Amino acid sequence: MAGNDDYFAFDDESLLRPRNSTSNENLKRGDSLVRRERNDFTNPANPHHYYAQKTQQQRERGQVQVQESIPLKDMSRGTKKTASTKTQNSESLSFWQIYCYVITFxxxxxxxxxxxxxxxxxxxxxxxxxxxxxxxxxxxxxxxxxxxxxxxxxxSNQSLRLRNNEVTGSYLIINGKSYGLDSSSHPAAAGIDAGTNVLYPPINAGGMDATFLFQNVNGNCKGLITPKDNCTIPYDDDENLAWYFPCKLLAQDGSTQPNFTTSEYYDGWACHTSQTARDAYYSLDSAADVYFTWDDIKNSTRNLVVYNGHVLDLDMLDWLQTDDVDYPPLFDQLKDSRLQGYDISMVLSDAFEKKAARCLSEIIKVGEIDSSxxxxxxxxxxxxxxxxxxxxxxxxxxxxxxxxxxxxxxxxxxxxxxxxxxxxxxxxxxxxxxxxxxxxxIKKMEPSVRPHGQRRLSAFDLIKRNSMMLLNDNSTSKAKDKFRGMTTMTTQSFHKSNASTVTRDEGPFQSPFTNDLVSSSNVSDTLDATIIHPDVVAQPPVDFMPYGYPLVHTICFVTCYSEDEGAIRTTMDSLATTDYPNSHKLLMVVCDGIISGSGNDLTTPEIVLGMVEDFVVPPEEVEPHSYVAVASGAKRHNMAKVYAGFYKYDDTTIEPDLQQRVPMIVIVKCGTPDEQASVKPGNRGKRDSQVILMSFLQRLAFEERMTVFEYQMLKNIWQITGLMSEFYELVLMVDADTKVFPDSLTHMAAEMxxxxxxxxxxxxxxxxxxxxxxxxxxxxxxxxxxxxxxxxxxxxxxxxxxxxxxxxxxxxxxxxxxxxxxxxxxxxxxxxxxxxxxxxxxxxxxxxxxxxxxxxxxxxxxxxxxxxxxxxxxxxxxxxVVPxxxxxxxxxxxxxxxxxxxxxxxxxxxxxxxxxxxxxxxxxxxxxxxxxxxxxxxxxxxxxxxxxxxxxxxxxxxxxxxxxxxxxxxxxxxxxxxxxxxxxxxxxxxxxxxxxxxxxxxxxxxxxxxxxxxxxTRTIAGGNKASHEEEVGEFDHSMIRMRTWREFEKEDRSKGKGQGQHSRLGSILNLDLMPEAGISDRDDSRFF
Structure with missing residues (x-):
């Protein structure tokens, strides 16, 4: 694809524009910050790959005059896959496929x-x-x-923690740790009988602080706390002291006052200085740490400080036996410096101070700070x-x-x-x-819009009346003021029809690269006006805006499968009686196969066709036509019939004064002759039904070749609405068991x-x-x-x-x-x-x-x-109705x-x-x-x-x-x-x-x-089990041939279908017709 294609000037969205238009400078993009690889339209993963491919195909195709029908194989969608490509794809496994095989080895x-x-x-x-x-x-x-x-x-290393002053009587606190001694027994000692539990009488140590009973001496404090010459505390030649403080129990809240009285038994009683006592102490496992919050430290009556996460009680230094030992003056400085509630880790910074701090952590530690x-x-x-x-x-x-x-x-x-x-x-x-x-x-309808409420019009009367609407100057001036910048196909056609600078052959449906493939023919941009149904709903003036916005033509698209008559009638009644004008809505029902729902006496197509009257072609004369279905194998070939008429009400569900005449298209997927004996002939799924409409609309937008089936859709819509299908801008998708509130379509179209x-x-x-x-x-x-x-x-x-x-x-x-x-x-x-x-x-x-x-x-x-x-x-x-x-x-x-x-x-x-x-x-x-x-x-x-x-x-x-x-x-x-x-x-x-x-x-x-x-969810007569994976036979594309709708129309006219009346009407009127009457908005379009 050439780099100067107009498509690449609109890399954000794909556009259709009028032919021969040159005023596109205001839409072109300049420099862009979008990465170059995101504009690689040759990559199928690019969101706009197929549009770029389609426009390029049209550009190439537009250089050639097309006269004959072209087989489907030349119009296959997307990139063709050769056998070698398929083999290569099957041999190269993706990472996901490899993983699938590995995980299920x-x-x-x-x-x-x-x-x-x-x-x-x-x-x-x-x-x-x-x-x-x-x-x-x-x-x-x-x-x-x-x-x-x-x-x-x-x-994971979080041990049990007990808050200070909340340690119960089943624990004994030593150096900031709680020990569970509920089942312990003390050996015989002076004043203590063998087997005594120290937590209870006569000792009553439960919940008390026993740090002074198991003092850490001669560790980090060695050389800092030394014995005096007249020291009464036992020590050895290396000045290793037996204890620093009186061996007393303290209250855990720090309220015990210093007491230096000696024991009645012997000096150093309860200090546990023997190796046996120490070994027994070291064998105990701590049950929990005692912790303090910062609020506990700041609001306490105790002189508490924090060093490296340890809580130190400086008031415990008052228990030092100053008559027996010497200690650094730093101890008194810290005690008297009003540091309560602070972390002194950074204050004690030199080597001596750090050693002193470690000493204090061994002898006056009462717990840990609450930290993580x-x-x-x-x-x-x-x-x-x-x-x-x-x-x-x-x-x-x-x-x-x-x-x-x-x-x-x-x-x-x-x-x-x-x-x-x-x-x-x-x-x-x-x-x-x-x-x-x-x-x-539901609003009551005027008699003129009810079924059979108005005399049947000839094609001449219809054309003349709608032409006069367009030429009404008062309507023109009022409409321009009322549109308020809102654009629809109708308003755009209206403006172009009244513009003085309009040139021939422009139209908004052309691709930037599409030329007129049949420019040498006399085929117009519409179908034959003489085949329009005499009961067609007349289009209102262009300035008719009952809800304050320009009306848009809308397709009400209903897919049916196995629903009963009540469900389908409910849906169709609700759509037909919405207060949105019947001139701007078209009912389109697709029956997905010749199927009888469970409990239904009639097939779904028979039920739906029973809701149609005033057929364009009698139902028994409608022929099936082939199309390419969304399926695999031979099922890609399917056949369908197109019926057109007007919705037939049941007076018992909708009274006559509430009814309005609504055009209706019924598409019945009947299947090929080979599958008529199957349980569900023609059934291809809901997605296939949707693709029928979407593909049809795409072919119209790009003026592509279409099948006879799609041409019949175009022709039938023209016959019952007087509109080319290009005029439809919205599609309301509704299931056949859903009922719509009367004003819903009005609000939906308005918002659009x-x-x-x-x-x-x-x-x-x-x-x-x-x-x-x-x-x-x-x-x-x-x-x-x-x-x-x-x-x-x-x-x-x-x-x-x-x-x-x-x-x-x-x-x-x-x-x-x-x-x-x-x-x-x-x-x-x-x-x-x-x-x-x-x-x-x-x-x-x-x-x-x-x-x-x-x-x-x-x-x-x-x-x-x-x-x-x-x-x-x-x-x-x-x-x-839900399950x-x-x-x-x-x-x-x-x-x-x-x-x-x-x-x-x-x-x-x-x-x-x-x-x-x-x-x-x-x-x-x-x-x-x-x-x-x-x-x-x-x-x-x-x-x-x-x-x-x-x-x-x-x-x-x-x-x-x-x-x-x-x-x-x-x-x-x-x-x-x-x-x-x-x-x-x-x-x-x-x-x-x-x-x-x-x-x-x-x-x-x-x-x-x-x-x-x-x-x-849906059951049918004869069984409901069907697999989407079944692929039987091969698709024979030679059975489907395609042409442009202009070629089909030219063929119809060459056969003399309505040609005489068609030409006569043109010579009489010689007028540009209002687009609502069914004429395309190409500016010089006429019937002839």
């Missing part, structure tokens, strides 16, 4: 075959599961070590840093969630409201969500229009069967907190990591600048190519693409466009938990999310990933801490406070944000069920890492 392939895993892919999936479990074990071990083992490792070792300090630092991080995240999430509720949420949507009104709206949603069949506040940086948003999902069983009870608070805390927090930063597939809206493309540029988002090749990946050869990709496709789509959007926003809109709401049986809940959460883990692995690698280091969404996602992995261990720790706090001392205050904060703040969030006090009760039920949420479900999910079946 004890399970050879033959052994796995015996246990029902004959295929190599299945065996390796099991090996990856074991490897992932080992990683979880490592993470859990690390967390457990940091929680319990780290302190014991670095602070380096290891203990380190453990405390780690503890408090961890505590700060955890509490910071918890409190920040809490306060930001409150900020979202009270400040952000009320300003979202079509209009800002007061907190009082916001509360009333929330209460209305709560009342509505109590019953799945309860109907919201107001902020073009938003690429996706979701509303709140409510539970309609709260009280069905205890299984549904425990889910109520979990749904509430996941929206009002998790999503609310992420929404403030524009980084909601999971837009649920049951109720989310995505932007197809976004306006950028005033020159007609559009950024393809959902239709971006980098999104479509990666989301439609069928090469799921690793456990990671299988969990992403086969189990958690909805969440993966959100992750892909954030990864490709990290500077854009994904938000939560609390004004929009839907309700659904009411434990078996079904476990099956559902197995898929959700596993997809969450693997999606977080993807998101944690995105470096461009807002913030930096620990103050970033990347850091928060990393914490969520670790927290998810160690959930089972965390609940075990919680139970251990609670039991430990009850039965042990000292109580772990910090841990209990942390636990209380984590569990208590959500309750406070309910008080602050919820509109119903009942959620406090739901929270208590949730807390009681924590072992299920944090242990049972994640352990079950982790053990089922290699299970890629859908499980028991």
């Amino acid at each position: 004890w399970a050879p392939a033959p052994l796995l075959s015996l246990f029902g895993m004959p295929k190599k892919e299945r065996q390796f999936a099991w090996r990856e599961k074991i490897a992932l479990l080992s990683v979880i074990l490592y993470a859990g071990t690390l967390v457990a070590y940091l929680t319990f083992g780290f302190t014991r490792t670095v602070c 070792t380096i290891g203990c300090l380190a453990s405390q630092v780690v503890l408090y840093i961890s505590l700060v991080f955890i509490l910071s995240v918890v409190f920040v999430k809490f306060f930001i969630s409150c900020y979202f509720r009270w400040v952000v949420a009320r300003k979202q949507g079509a209009f800002a409201v007061s907190n009082k009104t916001m509360k009333q709206h929330a209460n209305a949603i709560e009342d509505w969500s109590e019953d799945i069949n309860a109907r919201g506040p 229009v107001k902020d073009p940086e938003i690429m996706g948003l979701c509303g709140e999902t409510k539970i309609a069967n709260k009280t069905e069983s205890w299984i549904s009870w425990i889910q109520v608070f979990e749904y509430f907190i996941s929206h009002h805390q998790a999503k609310a927090f992420e929404s403030v930063f524009g980084s909601v990591t999971c837009l649920p597939g049951c109720f989310s809206i995505y932007r197809i493309k976004s306006p950028k600048g005033a020159d007609g540029y559009w950024v393809p988002l959902l239709s971006n090749p980098d999104i479509v190519e990666r989301y439609s990946d069928n090469d799921t050869n690793t456990l990671h990709k299988k969990n992403l693409l086969l189990l958690g496709e909805d969440r993966y789509l959100s992750s892909l959007m954030l990864r490709t466009f990290p500077k854009r926003k994904q938000i939560f809109l609390s004004k929009a709401a839907c309700k659904t 009411s049986k434990l078996k079904v809940l476990m099956s559902q959460r197995r898929r959700w938990i596993n997809s969450t883990v693997h999606n977080l692995m993807e998101l944690v690698l995105i470096q461009d999310l807002c913030g930096s280091f620990c103050f970033s969404m990347q850091f928060v996602i990393g914490m969520e990933l670790v927290g998810t992995l160690v959930l089972p261990l965390a609940i075990c720790f919680t139970v251990y801490v609670i039991i430990f706090a009850i039965v042990s001392h000292p109580t772990p205050i910090i841990t209990l406070v942390l636990l209380a904060v984590i569990l208590g703040l959500p309750g406070l969030l309910i008080v602050v944000t919820a509109t119903r006090w009942s959620y406090l009760g739901w929270m208590l039920i949730y807390i009681i069920a924590l072992p299920i949420w944090n242990f049972l479900l994640p352990v079950y999910a982790y053990w089922k890492f290699d299970d890629f079946t859908w499980g028991d």
Whole structure:
């Protein structure tokens, strides 16, 4: 790819722009601080690789006139893999693959075959599961070590410590250490009978200080304390004294006054100077150290100082027998210098003073200062840093969630409201969500917008009326003032249609490198106007803004599988009766195969087609067409039918005066003739249904070749709406068992229009069967907190990591600048190519693409466009029925938990999310990933801490406070944000069920890492077990041929389909038509 391609001038986002436009100087980037390697678009790992590849292909292709249909093999997506490439990839093992084989060396392939895993892919999936479990074990071990083992490792030599003045009578204190002598017996001595315990009468030494009974003499004090000439204390020729102080017991509080009276038995009685007594003393093991706090030292009536951690009682120097010994004057200086409460370690600095200090430590030490070792300090630092991080995240999430509720949420949507009104709206949603069949506040419709409420229009009348709307000068002037800078496809086309400098052949859907492939033909930028359905919903004037913002055309996309008629009817009714104008919404339903749900008499397609009337083509005449499915082997070839008409209401569920005429497209994946005898013909999964739409939108945006099936989609949409599909900007994705609140779509579309940086948003999902069983009870608070805390927090930063597939809206493309540029988002090749990946050869990709496709789509959007926003809109709401049986809940959460883990692995690698280091969404996602992995261990720790706090001392205050904060703040969030006090009760039920949420479900999910079946969430007649891994046969691409839609249209016109009337209408009007009438916004576009 050439370096001067316009694509490289927009390395932050990919753009579509009008053809022949030269006014792009204001969008080009100058010098950039982005690293060069991040703009290497040849690397498939680059988020914009496929877009760069697509634009380059179009540039090359645009130089050639295309006349014939082109086989699919020439239009295969992505980079082609040759056989040699595949062989090379299979032979070169990655580090992860090597680790998987090493960790499972004890399970050879033959052994796995015996246990029902004959295929190599299945065996390796099991090996990856074991490897992932080992990683979880490592993470859990690390967390457990940091929680319990780290302190014991670095602070393990901590002996029992007793505080001064709190030593009980079962201990005897000697030189600052406590000795447990509760069961001791003293040998016979003068005044002491054999076997006497000195702690008790007659000695009563329990809790006393016996330092003077076991004096440390002639050690560091030798040469400092010396005998006088008339010394009465025994000493030898080396002046080794027998004792320094009277051999008396002292009170541990230091209150005993000096007493120099001699013993009644003999001189030196109780001084334990004999070798036998000394050996007995040295054989004792200290039970505890006596310690003093700094407050004890400073506030004591004793003259206490600290030297090298030892507490010295200088008042004990008053007990020196000054008539018998000499000692350094330094002793008296220290005693009289008012140093009480100070550390004198640095004061005594020279050699003599240090020796004197060591001497004092041997003879008047009464304990240790309360201090910690380096290891203990380190453990405390780690503890408090961890505590700060955890509490910071918890409190920040809490306060930001409150900020979202009270400040952000009320300003979202079509209009800002007061907190009082916001509360009333929330209460209305709560009342509505109590019953799945309860109907919201649907507005009555004017007769003109009801089904069959207006006379059928000819194509001539339709074109003429919409043309007159565009030419209304008053409408033009008012619209320009009302748009307020908000850009949609409609407003942009309106401005261009009224501009005097418009040139031919410009349009916002062209790639910068796309030339007109059929410029020599007479094919226009729209399809044949004569085939438009006479009951098409007329487009309102361009300045029609009932909610204060320009309306955008929206596709309401519903995927069906095995739901019953009641569930589908509920969903379709709620979408059709939303108060968003029916002129700007299109219902599109995809039936995933010819399937009968369990208990259904009709197949799902039969149920859905029964909800359609006024078909464009009679259902029995609709033919199936081939397309490339998201599957493997022969299943890549699938066939589908496209039906078009209008939604058919049931008057028993929606009264006629509440009905509105809504166009509807039904796509039935019917399968190839070879699979009609199977249980699920045509079934390829929900992701395939989504890719049908996304791929179709991509081909339109880039004017690529498409299949006959996709052309039929384009043609049918044109016939029932009068619009080219390019005009649709939003896709609301809803599951077929979900009911939408009437004003939800209005608020969602409004938020999208107001902020073009938003690429996706979701509303709140409510539970309609709260009280069905205890299984549904425990889910109520979990749904509430996941929206009002998790999503609310992420929404403030524009980084909601999971837009649920049951109720989310995505932007197809976004306006950028005033020159007609559009950024393809959902239709971006980098999104479509990666989301439609069928090469799921690793456990990671299988969990992403086969189990958690909805969440993966959100992750892909954030990864490709990290500077854009994904938000939560609390004004929009839907309700659904959650599992009411434990078996079904476990099956559902197995898929959700596993997809969450693997999606977080993807998101944690995105470096461009807002913030930096620990103050970033990347850091928060990393914490969520670790927290998810160690959930089972965390609940075990919680139970251990609670039991430990009850039965042990000292109580772990910090841990209990942390636990209380984590569990208590959500309750406070309910008080602050919820509109119903009942959620406090739901929270208590949730807390009681924590072992299920944090242990049972994640352990079950982790053990089922290699299970890629859908499980028991959806059941069908004839069996529900199907593996995503099955690959049968080879894909025959020759059965699918592709052309541009212009070529298909040219072929239709050459066959004379509607050609006469089409030309006649053009000669009569000769007018530029309003884009809402179905005309593309290429400026000189006409029907003829």
